[in-house]
Amino acid sequence: MGNCCERAGNFFGPQKNTNVRVSLPAVCFVWQIAMIVLFGVFIRYDEESDAHWVVYKKDHNVTDIENDFYFRYPSFQDVHVMIFVGFGFLMTFLKRYSFGGVGFNFLIAAFGLQWALLMQGWFHSLDHTTGKIYIGVESLINADFCCAGSLIAYGALLGKVSPVQLMVVTLFGVTLFAVEEYIILDLLHCRDAGGSMVIHAFGGYYGLAISWVLYRPNLNQSKRLNGSVYHSDMFAMIGTLFLWMFWPSFNSAITDHGDGQHRAAINTYIALASSVLTTVAISSMSQKGGKLDMVHIQNATLAGGVAMGTAAEFMITPYGSLIVGFCCGIISTFGYLFITPFLEKYLKLQDTCGVHNLHAVPGMLGGFIGAIVAAAADESVYSKEGLINVFDFEGDFANRSPGTQGGFQAAGTCVSIAFGLVGGAIVGFILKFPIWGDPADDNCFDDEVYWEVPEDEETIPPVLEYNNHMIHKHQEISESNFSVEQS
């Protein structure tokens, strides 16, 4: 009873203000208008999406089918599905935060991709003659990728932050992403087509650092909602499967035309298959009676895809891919079993979706795997031209050896982690200001806070009994109110 009164005190005492009726519309409008202005100043169609293509075609003696659109659009659509359905539905596993999982994912990805087109444009494809950014289908893929970093971070924060905070996470996340990506891809000249480093390691550590700063010691007051029900686990499986199936497209979407895309898809497909078996094995071993845990199946099966993000386009060989998937399925499942509870207990780090095990660690491993595979590259395997082609040993980098490239790849991984941790810590402190409308500790993981939630699932009464039903219902409610007042 004492405990009950304490909680009642919490309830009626000074509550956190979760009203975002001013802040959320304000942020959306101001940022969307800023996007319109900046797009107006900077963004134009590139030569393959501009009406001048008909002239360009003649001048360059190419045909319509050689437009980059036909090389990349199918992969783009798969990536798009991963971002919105894959990440979105993967986060619907909580029993009463499915609206927030898929809905806020939708909101921040839609904002993030606009800001990403600008940020990535400024860093990677600003034409200094005209001062414009020229976009095509590859820009759209990169924008989706850039969002992925922030969506991964959302996984660590799921249920504990307000939509306004998520917009801030995304604004800074996309900005940091563009900078670290510029350093890693352009300055260090790393290869990272599927983003083990720039997307997963960065996004994972970014989210973890924010979550660490926003640690809630009394989060167990929301414990009753921090879990799944049968059907919310099924919705999450939609997310898992679309991520799993389309990961070959993710890792091959922006690799080189021809063998680059072909090989990246094959390697990722193989690694993912291997992850599934070892995830099932460890999950079964860890439970009394050998029962499988949906959390592992929903997440650790994807670790092979994350870890192949860098190496997929290299000649890692099919059995090499199998080994990567094999190990990462094990490591990721162990993470869910032991590391997440450890982090929460000893490092004060609450990681709702376990992004540490699915993105941070496999991403970091993927970066180092890429470094090793790059360092081991030689002309007998790649051919002379193939080596130049795969690693872009051209221009300033014409004399770089595979060994040196491996070193830079490893350095790039460290850069991405550092950006994630430092950037996340700073953003975390910004989010501690009491102005963002985040929920109280006993109010987390609850859609009621930010959504109009419809009535619960219940047996729909037949028409004749409906009035009676309503009467009974009101009686019940009065009685329960009464008993609450009495208690």
Add this chain to the structure above:
Amino acid sequence: MGNCCERAGNFFGPQKNTNVRVSLPAVCFVWQIAMIVLFGVFIRYDEESDAHWVVYKKDHNVTDIENDFYFRYPSFQDVHVMIFVGFGFLMTFLKRYSFGGVGFNFLIAAFGLQWALLMQGWFHSLDHTTGKIYIGVESLINADFCCAGSLIAYGALLGKVSPVQLMVVTLFGVTLFAVEEYIILDLLHCRDAGGSMVIHAFGGYYGLAISWVLYRPNLNQSKRLNGSVYHSDMFAMIGTLFLWMFWPSFNSAITDHGDGQHRAAINTYIALASSVLTTVAISSMSQKGGKLDMVHIQNATLAGGVAMGTAAEFMITPYGSLIVGFCCGIISTFGYLFITPFLEKYLKLQDTCGVHNLHAVPGMLGGFIGAIVAAAADESVYSKEGLINVFDFEGDFANRSPGTQGGFQAAGTCVSIAFGLVGGAIVGFILKFPIWGDPADDNCFDDEVYWEVPEDEETIPPVLEYNNHMIHKHQEISESNFSVEQS
């Protein structure tokens, strides 16, 4: 109590006959057999899907990859997903009409696309020498598009009509579509690749006109079922997201090879992102506490895609696309907040899914936006050849100026609306005959009427308690029957 008796009177009194055991199979069989006969007489493979392709290739000096299949098949599959999963699941939001939402959508789309292949073939691609229609992948896309008009109309009628009525709606809908499309695209020589006019404005007003004629003054007798539950909203989000993600494919599926498809995809992608932010903003502003409403997120976020249906292939510029999405997200959300209730109260127009706000108005706006963008086109932006290429200023239309084209585009929009309103009113009157098996006013939005519905969700009892449980259940039922009799 008086009310209760009145309802009981309704219930036991002269009921509408919703038995479709004769009419539904009859319609399906007769129409399907008619399709077989007509396909036998008229439909053949075109040169790119015929076994003579191997000869054609040599004669025309093209390679396999230049077969239109490789330009359009990925987009076709995306459109196909939008029609069956997108529209289908978007209509599962009602708590007890999910079977009807996705199932009848499936039925009428599968019929509609066959009839569309014929109708569009007769109007657009009948070879007058041979009297045959030659089909390829573009025909399949157009057939899916043609169905979309009728599926949009279904949105306004959801839960209030029988499957037989829906088959009639589709038969006439596809027919009217083919005629208005012929007038708009061929006679007026409008451009409307994503169908703002021919699909959305037409389909929306077609459905609204039917719904207006079929007005049910006592529909509030089914009010208890006219709403969502938590998980039905999640199923609807599957529909929303697949529509949202694949809309760039919808608007680019039949545009010109090369820059046409490329630009249309980019513009639609950008406009949709912008719609999401303004929808969230208005939805949050409109509710006490700033809570978001799933109805808005499920629908108004798509308005940008609808409104870009005509202009997506033009040089509307990326920031122009953002502005279109920005405005349409606002307008559509306002529609759900104010216009739908207004229409229901004052114009006697019941619009279950709010197609007025998602299709009719954004489609109409999209038509006029297209007109404006077309009128503003000039050679400095498009290049001389680009202008001819984009607007097909060839043959009879070689001398048409962009300004004139804009005028015709606007005229086309009016034609589509007129077809929708007049056609819908006529079809509505046909559907008023008391022979179609539609549900009574207190029986709407209920899958029980047309589907074998399985038992409700409930705690599945463990094996040992199952017998006891069944005994208790029967007792409960007897008791509740008893209490009903007493009351």
Add this chain to the structure above:
Amino acid sequence: MGNCCERAGNFFGPQKNTNVRVSLPAVCFVWQIAMIVLFGVFIRYDEESDAHWVVYKKDHNVTDIENDFYFRYPSFQDVHVMIFVGFGFLMTFLKRYSFGGVGFNFLIAAFGLQWALLMQGWFHSLDHTTGKIYIGVESLINADFCCAGSLIAYGALLGKVSPVQLMVVTLFGVTLFAVEEYIILDLLHCRDAGGSMVIHAFGGYYGLAISWVLYRPNLNQSKRLNGSVYHSDMFAMIGTLFLWMFWPSFNSAITDHGDGQHRAAINTYIALASSVLTTVAISSMSQKGGKLDMVHIQNATLAGGVAMGTAAEFMITPYGSLIVGFCCGIISTFGYLFITPFLEKYLKLQDTCGVHNLHAVPGMLGGFIGAIVAAAADESVYSKEGLINVFDFEGDFANRSPGTQGGFQAAGTCVSIAFGLVGGAIVGFILKFPIWGDPADDNCFDDEVYWEVPEDEETIPPVLEYNNHMIHKHQEISESNFSVEQS
């Protein structure tokens, strides 16, 4: 009471041991490690996915876009979705076996595709000079196809076997598949691009034979769980629709470049549309009041796609496709109404998903339809080169006539059925050993056996009432335990 005691006796008496904590991890690890070793020995990239492509391109005077990746990758991704989401979600219809439906499907497909790459490689594409198997995107499609056979078999076994048994089913299923496919495609030189014979007839009869051997006379002890609930039917519709929408890609994924893929997609699209209407018609006719049955809509609508697996790439004509879909929709729905109950009652054959009606019979019919269409082929329809191209009348088979080809196609169908029946019977007997951890008769169709299942759906209590609620709950549980002990 007697019945109750008997069941209690079952319950506390010698129970089947369903603990797979040793066997499942052991099988996963051993087989995955075997895969790594065998991939290391045998599997390499083919010339289109190897880094030497840049050299190959020059030598063969081709461009990047002519890499097979761009011909087949979009279709591959559609097939991939069918295997994991299509088959997976189609099997979620049971009220309490959704985890097992989608989860075990995931597990066995991920294992099966690895084993398939090896088995199909050894039989079809082993380079005898180097002793290596060279893989590309077409190999991935074929591996997915090969899994499909075992997944179909799983449909007949759903809810009645352990995951370890399913791994055995898949190991043998893939092996048998590769052998029968070698006989049918290579030795008999049949055409079967969409696998009516090699996938559907084989997989269907394979599963039925296993299920027949594993007949459980007391399966009605699990009757309470052998059915759907409202939302599990909705999840199953996700599977149905993705199978239905992407079946054109399934049947066209490995057909000839150009017209072959184009025509196969068109024919399948048309046949499937026709199936939907006749399924609805028969389903409605069969029920009192004309109500539709979700079982039919979820399954029989797909029969047209199965039956077009062989003939889709031939010149079957669009109306021929309609007729195939028309008949197979009827036959399949009749199967669910009459043949499945008949098989269970008189042939002791329990077929959970009704694969007999969806795969076995339509697959067999598809084989014979293919035979007839092949036998009817002539040069006036195909052109001389077209005929050679479609049927590969080259090399050893240059002098084969269409009539002879038809005979071989029919023979191939018989081979596939024989392999399914004999192989399934043998595998069934292997699975009867009491070591596999399969569930007891009163424990079937229950996720509790192999999964950690979260708490049930329930009204989530508001924070204030949570403690009270927990107290009440414990009281209820004590009371119910008490009453059980008393009874």
